[in-house]
Structure formats: C-alpha cells, structure tokens
Amino acid sequence: MTIEIEVKFIATRDAAEKLPALLENWPNKHAEPLRLTNIYFETADSQLRRWDMGLRIRGFGDSYEMTLKTAGQTLGGLHQRPEYNVALDSPELAIDLLPAEVWPEGCDVAALQQRLNPLFSTHFVREKWVVTYLKSEIEVAFDSGEVRAGDSGEPLSEVELELKTGERDDLLAFAAELSNMGGLRLGSLSKAARGYALAKGNPPRELRPLSVMKVKPKATVEEGMQAAFTLALNQWQYHEELWLRGNGAAQHEVQQALETLRQAFSLFGALVPRKASHALRHSLTGLEEALLDDDVQAAPLCFSPLSLHTQLALTNWIVTERWRGFIDAKADAKLQGSFKRFCDIMLGRIAADLRETFSQVRQLNEYQDKLTRLHRQLLAARLLAGAYDFAAVEAWLQGWQQLAQAIENRQEIWLENYSRQAAKQPAFWKNSNV
Numbered sequence: 001m002t003i004e005i006e007v008k009f010i011a012t013r014d015a016a017e018k019l020p021a022l023l024e025n026w027p028n029k030h031a032e033p034l035r036l037t038n039i040y041f042e043t044a045d046s047q048l049r050r051w052d053m054g055l056r057i058r059g060f061g062d063s064y065e066m067t068l069k070t071a072g073q074t075l076g077g078l079h080q081r082p083e084y085n086v087a088l089d090s091p092e093l094a095i096d097l098l099p100a101e102v103w104p105e106g107c108d109v110a111a112l113q114q115r116l117n118p119l120f121s122t123h124f125v126r127e128k129w130v131v132t133y134l135k136s137e138i139e140v141a142f143d144s145g146e147v148r149a150g151d152s153g154e155p156l157s158e159v160e161l162e163l164k165t166g167e168r169d170d171l172l173a174f175a176a177e178l179s180n181m182g183g184l185r186l187g188s189l190s191k192a193a194r195g196y197a198l199a200k201g202n203p204p205r206e207l208r209p210l211s212v213m214k215v216k217p218k219a220t221v222e223e224g225m226q227a228a229f230t231l232a233l234n235q236w237q238y239h240e241e242l243w244l245r246g247n248g249a250a251q252h253e254v255q256q257a258l259e260t261l262r263q264a265f266s267l268f269g270a271l272v273p274r275k276a277s278h279a280l281r282h283s284l285t286g287l288e289e290a291l292l293d294d295d296v297q298a299a300p301l302c303f304s305p306l307s308l309h310t311q312l313a314l315t316n317w318i319v320t321e322r323w324r325g326f327i328d329a330k331a332d333a334k335l336q337g338s339f340k341r342f343c344d345i346m347l348g349r350i351a352a353d354l355r356e357t358f359s360q361v362r363q364l365n366e367y368q369d370k371l372t373r374l375h376r377q378l379l380a381a382r383l384l385a386g387a388y389d390f391a392a393v394e395a396w397l398q399g400w401q402q403l404a405q406a407i408e409n410r411q412e413i414w415l416e417n418y419s420r421q422a423a424k425q426p427a428f429w430k431n432s433n434v
Contacts (some may be wrong), residue, residue, distance in 0.1 A: 136166020
C-alpha cells in the first residue's frame with residue numbers, strides 16, 4: 001500500500017500550452033507522452049462507491065495495472081488516499097490478487113468479482129515531468145482526453161501534481177508557484193467522481209445552502225475551527241463547479257461561502273492572531289470585491305490566479321495548521337478546550353448581539369442597514385449549532401430568518417413583530433454568563 005498525495009488542477013488550453021516552458025524553471029526529467037485508457041468497475045448497486053472505494057484497470061502500451069483506491073481525504077484540491085496496485089498480464093479483473101485486509105470484514109471476494117462490471121472509462125494522453133523542487137521530487141502529469149460512460153462524455157484537461165519523495169509542504173508550495181500562470185483551478189472532483197456522475201446521466205446538482213455544521217462528540221475548539229474552514233471551502237468549490245456549469249444562482253452561494261470563511265476567522269479571532277491569516281484574508285477581500293462586479297463571469301474569475309491562489313492558501317492553512325506558528329501556550333490550551341463549551345459562550349454572545357441590534361430599530365431603512373449583520377450572525381450560528389437538538393436549532397434560526405426575509409421583501413408592517421418574536425426565543429444552548 002502507498003499513500004497517494006496529489007494536487008489536481010483543471011486546466012484551460014492556454015494553461016496547458018504554457019506548462020512545459022514554465023516547468024523549465026526547475027530541474028526536471030521529461031517523459032514522452034503516453035496514451036492511457038482506464039476502465040472503472042462497479043456493481044449494479046454501487047457497492048464499491050458505498051465503501052468509498054474506486055477500482056480500475058489502466059492500460060498503457062502492452063502493460064496493465066489494477067488499482068484499488070480506498071477511503072481517504074480530499075481537501076480543496078489536495079487528495080490523500082491509500083491505494084493498492086497490482087500488475088496484470090491482461091485487462092481482466094483479478095481482485096483476489098489484492099491484499100485480503102483491504103476488504104470489509106465478511107466480504108466474499110469471489111462473489112464480489114462476479115458482480116463487478118465496467119461502468120465508465122477515461123481515455124487520455126499523459127505527458128509527465130519529474131520536477132525537483134526544494135527538498136522534494138514532484139511528478140507533474142498533464143492529461144488531455146475525455147471521460148466516457150456509454151454514449152455520454154465530457155472533455156478532460158487536468159494537471160496533476162503527485163509527491164514522489166519529500167514533504168507535503170513542498171508539494172503545496174510548488175502548486176502555489178504554478179498558480180501564477182493563470183488558467184488553472186483546483187479540481188475537487190476526481191476523474192472517477194466525474195465518471196460516476198456521467199454514468200448516472202450527469203444529473204444537475206442542486207444548490208446546497210450552508211447546513212448546520214456537525215463535528216465529532218467531544219471535539220476540541222481547534223477541531224471545530226478546522227471543520228468550519230473545511231466546510232466553507234467545500235461550499236465554495238461545490239458551488240464554483242455549479243456556476244461554471246451555467247447555474248447563475250450558484251454565484252450567490254460562492255459569495256456566501258466566502259462570507260462564511262470571514263465569520264470563521266471572526267469566531268476564532270480571539271484565539272488565533274490576525275497576523276496568522278492576514279495574507280489569506282487579504283486575498284479573500286479581493287475575491288469578494290471581484291464577485292460584486294456587475295460584469296463578473298464564472299470562467300475568468302474561477303480560473304484566475306487570485307481565485308486559485310486563495311484556495312491553495314486556504315488548503316495549505318488548514319492542512320498544515322499554519323496558525324500554530326503564531327500562538328502561545330495560553331492560546332493553545334484554549335484551542336484544546338471543549339468546542340461545545342466554546343459554542344455555548346459564542347451562541348450566547350450572538351443572541352445578545354442580535355437582541356441589542358434590533359431592540360431600538362423602527363424604520364425600514366434602519367432594518368435594511370442591519371440586514372448584513374443579521375445574515376453574518378446567522379452564518380456564524382450555523383457553524384456553532386451542530387451539537388444541539390436539531391429541531392430547536394432550526395426553530396431558533398427560522399425566527400431570525402423570518403425577520404431577514406421580511407426586511408428583504410420590504411414587509412414593513414411585520415418587522416417589529418418578527419423582531420420581537422425572534423428576540424424572545426429561548427436559548428437552545430447551555431446559558432452562560434461569560
């Protein structure tokens with residue numbers, strides 16, 4: 001078994017043409033382009049997908065290799081998954097050659113093999129370089145071709161960076177170097193994920209407004225903070241994909257994801273110094289301003305160096321815990337404290353702020369002036385409310401959301417009543433005087 005650590009980019013044609021010359025800035029070994037075919041297998045009831053596994057046979061020349069990828073982690077465009085590779089003499093499945101321990105307990109391997117059939121395939125030309133960067137060797141692969149499932153297909157143009165030897169930090173730093181050329185964006189969807197979607201008819205994905213964040217029981221404040229940033233990044237990339245595929249309403253959700261990141265920085269600002277995230281927040285500001293431009297279009301912005309640099313910086317910040325270099329022992333002790341206790345305190349402060357904000361408001365224009373603050377506090381509450389009774393949380397959020405909708409719809413006659421009702425709602429969190 002190996003742990004595959006990759007950064008995946010979607011590339012425009014212009015970026016693909018620039019790549020070879022750019023790589024000459026570092027020592028590298030180039031390999032001639034190779035035509036590859038990958039056939040992915042699955043059962044009729046998507047058993048491997050339910051196990052978070054992917055199984056393929058790759059053909060290159062007269063050689064074949066079977067690969068099983070098991071459950072891993074994808075954050076931003078950084079993919080880290082255990083994988084098992086077995087050389088084959090022919091493009092015929094032989095899953096009994098894989099280590100027995102990869103399968104769930106009780107799995108009948110022979111029966112599983114009988115149920116597996118080709119589901120989709122990828123066909124592409126791969127050009128590779130092995131680049132020496134800092135203390136690491138990084139394989140750069142450019143893949144150009146298509147993903148196919150039956151009669152359906154979509155183009156494939158990807159740049160993959162795989163860490164062969166060295167440090168993950170070097171891989172992320174090298175990815176940041178490439179971001180400057182433009183025409184790249186992080187690929188959170190693997191070839192396999194795109195193939196599975198095609199096999200299902202590529203149904204349109206729905207908008208996914210920010211949900212109440214869930215964390216594991218007894219999570220620390222630091223784990224809650226990481227979860228908040230990860231959730232916001234996932235929201236950003238999910239809706240970026242929808243926006244690029246023509247769903248104009250997804251632009252608003254991208255904006256909401258960036259605002260969620262800002263609320264996360266605000267929530268944990270007392271524990272993580274602002275200087276730890278100054279450059280990242282500056283990039284976020286630039287993106288937010290670009291999104292507000294009336295003439296903004298999805299592709300130019302999503303493939304811009306600013307967008308890619310910001311997503312890479314955020315991924316790096318989360319994965320490598322960049323804040324740790326800026327905190328002292330006292331702050332670290334607080335970060336290792338109970339996230340549930342932290343949520344109790346912060347939710348109490350949010351509720352008090354909302355009550356005070358709307359206590360003396362009477363005119364429509366005054367409510368409108370407070371609307372942005374209301375939206376931000378509701379986003380923050382969704383990052384904090386996952387450990388509580390779901391029905392109580394939704395009722396509390398709905399009370400304030402009703403007020404927000406009335407302000408947006410200029411329903412002046414209802415504003416004072418909705419404001420008063422929302423302010424009187426009982427706390428669903430443990431009350432705190434802190």
